[in-house]
Structure formats: structure tokens, C-alpha cells
Amino acid sequence: xxxxxxxxxxxxxxxxxxxxxxxxxxxxxxxxxxxxxxxxxxxxxxxxxxxxxxxxxxxxxxxxxxxxxxxxxxxxxxxxxxxxxxxxxxxxxxxxxxxxxxxxxxxxxxxxxxxxxxxxxxxxxxxxxxxxxxxxxxxxxxxxxxxxxxxxxxxxxxxxxxxxxxxxxxxxxxxxxxxxxxxxxxxxxxxxxxxxxxxxxxxxxxxxxxxxxxxxxxxxxxxxxxxxxxxxxxxxxxxxxxxxxxxxxxxxxxxxxxxxxxxxxxxxxxxxxxxxxxxxxxxxxxxxxxxxxxxxxxxxxx
Amino acid sequence: xxxxxxxxxxxxxxxxxxxxxxxxxxxxxxxxxxxxxxxxxxxxxxxxxxxxxxxxxxxxxxxxxxxxxxxxxxxxxxxxxxxxxxxxxxxxxxxxxxxxxxxxxxxxxxxxxxxxxxxxxxxxxxxxxxxxxxxxxxxxxxxxxxxxxxxxxxxxxxxxxxxxxxxxxxxxxxxxxxxxxxxxxxxxxxxxxxxxxxxxxxxxxxxxxxxxxxxxxxxxxxxxxxxxxxxxxxxxxxxxxxxxxxxxxxxxxxxxxxxxxxxxxxxxxxxxxxxxxxxxxxxxx
Numbered sequence: 001x002x003x004x005x006x007x008x009x010x011x012x013x014x015x016x017x018x019x020x021x022x023x024x025x026x027x028x029x030x031x032x033x034x035x036x037x038x039x040x041x042x043x044x045x046x047x048x049x050x051x052x053x054x055x056x057x058x059x060x061x062x063x064x065x066x067x068x069x070x071x072x073x074x075x076x077x078x079x080x081x082x083x084x085x086x087x088x089x090x091x092x093x094x095x096x097x098x099x100x101x102x103x104x105x106x107x108x109x110x111x112x113x114x115x116x117x118x119x120x121x122x123x124x125x126x127x128x129x130x131x132x133x134x135x136x137x138x139x140x141x142x143x144x145x146x147x148x149x150x151x152x153x154x155x156x157x158x159x160x161x162x163x164x165x166x167x168x169x170x171x172x173x174x175x176x177x178x179x180x181x182x183x184x185x186x187x188x189x190x191x192x193x194x195x196x197x198x199x200x201x202x203x204x205x206x207x208x209x210x211x212x213x214x215x216x217x218x219x220x221x222x223x224x225x226x227x228x229x230x231x232x233x234x235x236x237x238x239x240x241x242x243x244x245x246x247x248x249x250x251x252x253x254x255x256x257x258x259x260x261x262x263x264x265x266x267x268x269x270x271x272x273x274x275x276x277x278x279x280x281x282x283x284x285x286x287x288x289x290x291x292x293x294x295x296x297x298x299x300x301x302x
Numbered sequence: 303x304x305x306x307x308x309x310x311x312x313x314x315x316x317x318x319x320x321x322x323x324x325x326x327x328x329x330x331x332x333x334x335x336x337x338x339x340x341x342x343x344x345x346x347x348x349x350x351x352x353x354x355x356x357x358x359x360x361x362x363x364x365x366x367x368x369x370x371x372x373x374x375x376x377x378x379x380x381x382x383x384x385x386x387x388x389x390x391x392x393x394x395x396x397x398x399x400x401x402x403x404x405x406x407x408x409x410x411x412x413x414x415x416x417x418x419x420x421x422x423x424x425x426x427x428x429x430x431x432x433x434x435x436x437x438x439x440x441x442x443x444x445x446x447x448x449x450x451x452x453x454x455x456x457x458x459x460x461x462x463x464x465x466x467x468x469x470x471x472x473x474x475x476x477x478x479x480x481x482x483x484x485x486x487x488x489x490x491x492x493x494x495x496x497x498x499x500x501x502x503x504x505x506x507x508x509x510x511x512x513x514x515x516x517x518x519x520x521x522x523x524x525x526x527x528x529x530x531x532x533x534x535x536x537x538x539x540x541x542x543x544x545x546x547x548x549x550x551x552x553x554x555x556x557x558x559x560x561x562x563x564x565x566x567x568x569x570x571x572x573x574x575x576x577x578x579x580x581x582x583x584x585x586x587x
Contacts, residue, residue, distance in 0.1 A: 009410050009458070016408050108429075119431050122444055
């Protein structure tokens with residue numbers, strides 16, 4: 001009889017079962033409930049966008065039954081929310097080594113369908129990339145592209161390897177794709193959320209728009225480039241205003257990093273940029289000028 | 303096993319072997335139209351199970367994996383559970399071994415064979431995406447299926463059939479469980495007046511009331527034979543006002559020979575006696 005095949009089948013089911021001991025259902029998440037993953041004792045993570053505006057949620061536990069959980073922090077930029085569970089008998093996830101992952105490795109997305117039980121879908125790692133940024137400015141350590149069709153309600157559940165070890169948290173990407181926030185990024189976000197309730201982001205307090213620079217101005221610039229970022233709004237009493245930046249100034253560089261797209265600025269406004277002084281090169285009255293700006297912390301949406 | 307042989311080689315060989323076994327108990331079902339579906343040899347004496355939506359013609363032919371073609375007799379067809387039984391005049395066929403789908407585990411491998419597009423005996427592999435409860439009639443799998451897979455087998459890693467592939471929902475395969483097939487074959491002992499109903503809210507004499515509107519009737523079924531019409535709203539059963547669909551089904555199960563219904567038809571109340579005829583439901587087993 002087919003031994004390897006049956007062993008393989010059983011080991012996949014074992015992996016789902018093992019991982020499932022740390023997977024909870026978040027009943028109010030999304031339209032019909034989503035998933036969550038026990039990250040440490042009494043602390044779970046889920047997909048932030050699915051529980052926006054909620055302070056309390058009900059979770060379905062691996063052993064059966066439900067418990068109350070409170071939302072103690074949320075980071076929309078990486079789509080991670082941290083829940084504290086009243087029930088503390090749920091086993092925290094066992095983690096796998098994402099650094100060992102290779103293209104072609106088999107992975108499973110595990111979820112919990114409310115009190116109905118576990119769900120899964122399987123696939124392979126189709127590409128691995130370096131650090132990237134979400135469009136909300138969140139910094140993610142690694143890019144994982146999957147060939148995997150997500151089962152409904154998978155958001156907030158773990159991506160696991162064939163041993164059931166957690167590699168990251170899944171959320172929904174564009175066109176029904178899966179985005180996996182790798183474990184190391186989730187670790188950092190969870191740490192900050194538990195300490196402060198939010199993830200600090202650098203803030204300039206200026207609205208920007210890319211503009212074409214006049215040919216005459218281009219010639220005066222060392223790199224002869226043709227695009228800058230025009231300041232179109234300045235937040236009252238924000239870092240930009242306090243540094244004396246004006247509407248109509250054109251940003252050219254920050255700390256030597258050339259700015260031709262607002263995303264370039266986002267990339268420099270990391271959590272650790274807050275409170276530091278940055279040297280900003282601007283174009284004012286057709287002439288390049290340097291201004292020192294103390295990077296603030298982005299005000300939180302309430 | 304050779305210790306130096308990569309596990310993927312033996313895995314691939316075993317997968318091919320189980321695919322071959324599964325192909326032998328899978329048939330191609332053709333009706334009058336251009337489309338074709340699949341079927342499973344349920345018993346070696348020529349009993350074939352397929353989906354009701356595959357067996358929609360008056361005449362069907364069944365082609366076996368060995369190339370033999372048979373005219374099939376339609377033994378039974380039930381569009382509500384989407385199953386049909388065909389009989390071919392053959393014996394000693396390689397019939398499917400079945401396994402109760404509620405014993406499946408989430409993540410377990412599942413295999414499918416079917417006849418999508420131009421392919422015959424196409425094989426796909428996936429996993430159980432959500433384990434069915436014992437009462438569930440459907441099993442959901444992360445497996446790639448196409449329309450021609452309908453009626454074909456969903457099997458475990460041993461090749462034991464756990465379901466009949468019936469639908470694709472959101473990219474996931476949905477199969478009717480093996481136990482749903484067994485219930486279909488042994489002539490579900492639950493009685494039915496063979497109607498499809500829809501809950502409606504009404505006002506009767508100024509008071510809110512519950513009713514069940516008949517939206518579909520099976521020709522020759524008990525309700526049809528007793529004069530129930532599509533559009534009738536059932537409001538009372540055996541003299542009691544109706545509060546839930548279960549109340550109606552309980553009354554049908556409990557009745558000796560008939561249930562009396564009161565329906566709203568063209569705004570008027572009408573009393574109907576629905577005779578429950580067992581023999582109108584064909585039995586196979």
C-alpha cells in the first residue's frame with residue numbers, strides 16, 4: 001500500500017491540528033468571523049481591518065466554547081491588532097524559522113470557523129523578497145508570495161509549515177491574494193502595541209504632491225532631476241510648520257535621500273525616526289535651501 | 303524504500319498508482335446534450351452514482367475507463383440532493399471503496415478524478431479545507447475542480463471515495479458526502495411531499511403571521527397530486543397555525559396517511575388534503 005502518500009496526508013492533517021491548538025476564531029471579525037493566533041500566553045493577534053472600531057470581541061477557543069477578549073492595540077499599517085484573552089489556557093503558537101523558507105516549500109493557511117472547527121488551504125511559497133512597505137506605510141521584513149487560495153475567514157490566522165510551526169500571520173491582499181506578515185515583523189508590532197497601544201510612525205505634517213521642475217531649475221540641481229515634492233498643505237503646529245516650511249516649498253531630499261515620490265518620504269519615517277532632527281533640502285524661490293526639521297509622531301486616528 | 307531516494311519520488315509514484323485505481327472506478331456520463339460529466343461505479347454490478355445535474359436527459363451513455371460504452375438506465379434522480387443513480391448492464395466492475403466523510407481530518411489529502419473540458423480521467427490533488435460534521439451533507443476541499451468533474455469521485459489518500467464532486471464555490475471544491483450517497487441509495491426513510499418552500503411574513507386579520515410559500519413542486523410528488531399549486535402559501539397544518547418549517551415536516555413524518563393543509567390562494571383560504579404516498583418515491587436498494 002501507499003505508505004509515503006498516506007504518511008504525507010497524515011502529517012498535513014497533524015500540522016493543521018498542531019497549529020490549530022493556537023488558532024482562535026474571532027466571531028465579530030469581518031462579515032462572518034475571522035481567525036486569530038495565540039502569540040504568547042493570553043495574547044493573540046488578528047487582522048486589524050476585520051475588527052476596526054471594536055474594543056471587545058468574542059473568540060472561539062480551540063478546546064471549544066467562547067471567551068471575551070479586549071483589543072489592546074492596533075496597527076493598521078501592518079494590519080495587526082493585539083487581543084488580550086480572559087481565557088489563558090490556550091497554547092501559544094510554536095514558531096518555525098522563516099529564514100529557512102525556500103521557494104517551493106509547502107505551506108498551509110490555518111483558520112478557525114467560529115465554533116465550527118478548523119479550516120485550511122494549502123499551497124507553496126512562490127516567491128520570497130526583501131523588506132517592503134504596505135501602502136499605509138508599514139514596514140514588513142520580508143515579502144512572501146504564495147500560491148494559495150485562502151479559505152473564507154482565514155485573515156488573522158497563521159501561515160504554517162508542514163510541521164505546523166507558525167511562519168507569520170495571514171491577511172487579505174489585493175485580488176483575493178494572501179499577504180503574510182512574517183513572524184519577525186509581527187513580533188516587533190506586538191511588542192510596541194503591548195507597550196504603547198500603538199506603533200509610533202514618523203510625521204512631517206505636510207501634504208505633498210510630486211511636481212515637474214522647470215528646466216531652468218533642473219539645471220541648477222546637482223543631480224539634474226526633474227521631479228520634486230510640492231508642499232500643498234501644512235498641518236497647524238506640526239513638525240513642518242515649526243521648522244518654518246511653507247506651502248509652495250518643494251522638497252528635494254531628506255537626510256541625503258532623494259525624494260521624487262511621497263513613498264520615499266514614508267520610507268524614512270520609521271518608528272525610530274521620531275524625535276530625531278532631519279536635514280531637509282528644499283527649493284524655495286527657485287533656490288535650493290536646507291532646513292532642519294524635528295520629526296514628530298504621527299497623530300493617531302481616533 | 304531506498305534511503306537515498308528523495309521522498310518526492312516515492313510520493314509521486316504512489317500518487318500515480320492511487321490515481322490509476324481511482325480512474326478505474328470513474329466513468330464518463332453523457333446525455334443528449336453536448337456536455338459530459340463524471341460518475342462513480344458504486345457497485346460492481348453496474349450501479350453508477352452521479353449528480354442529478356449531470357443526468358438530465360432521457361437517455362444516457364456511460365463510458366468506462368477501459369473504453370467500453372453502455373446505455374444506462376436512470377434508476378433514480380433527485381434534484382434536491384443533486385444525486386442520480388444509473389444502472390448499466392455490466393458485472394465484475396471495479397467499484398469504489400467508500401469512507402465516511404465525517405472521519406476526515408482538516409488538512410488531509412484528497413484526490414479527484416473527472417472529465418473537465420477535453421480531458422478524460424483528469425486527476426487533481428488537494429486537501430480537506432474544513433472537516434464535515436456527521437450531519438453535514440457537503441465536504442469542502444481546497445482542490446481544483448472544473449464543470450466536468452461533477453459526479454466524479456473525491457477520495458482520500460488510500461483512494462477511498464469520501465464524496466461526489468458537485469460544485470465549485472469561491473474556487474473551492476464542494477462534494478456531496480459518501481453518507482449522503484448512502485442515504486440516497488437506501489431510500490431516505492424520511493417522507494416528503496416534494497415541495498420547495500420559502501418563509502414569508504404575512505398579515506392575517508391584521509395580525510402578523512408566518513407562512514410557507516410553495517416555490518417549486520416536483521411533478522408527480524404528493525403535493526402536486528393533491529392539488530397544491532406553486533404560489534400557495536401554507537398557513538395551517540392539521541388545524542394548527544404554522545409557526546416554523548419544522549412544524550410542517552414534523553406533521554408529515556407523524557401523519558398516518560395524510561396531512562391537511564390550509565393555504566392562501568388568490569387571497570382566499572383553501573383546505574387541501576395531501577395524501578402521503580410512499581410508493582411515489584422510487585426505491586433502489
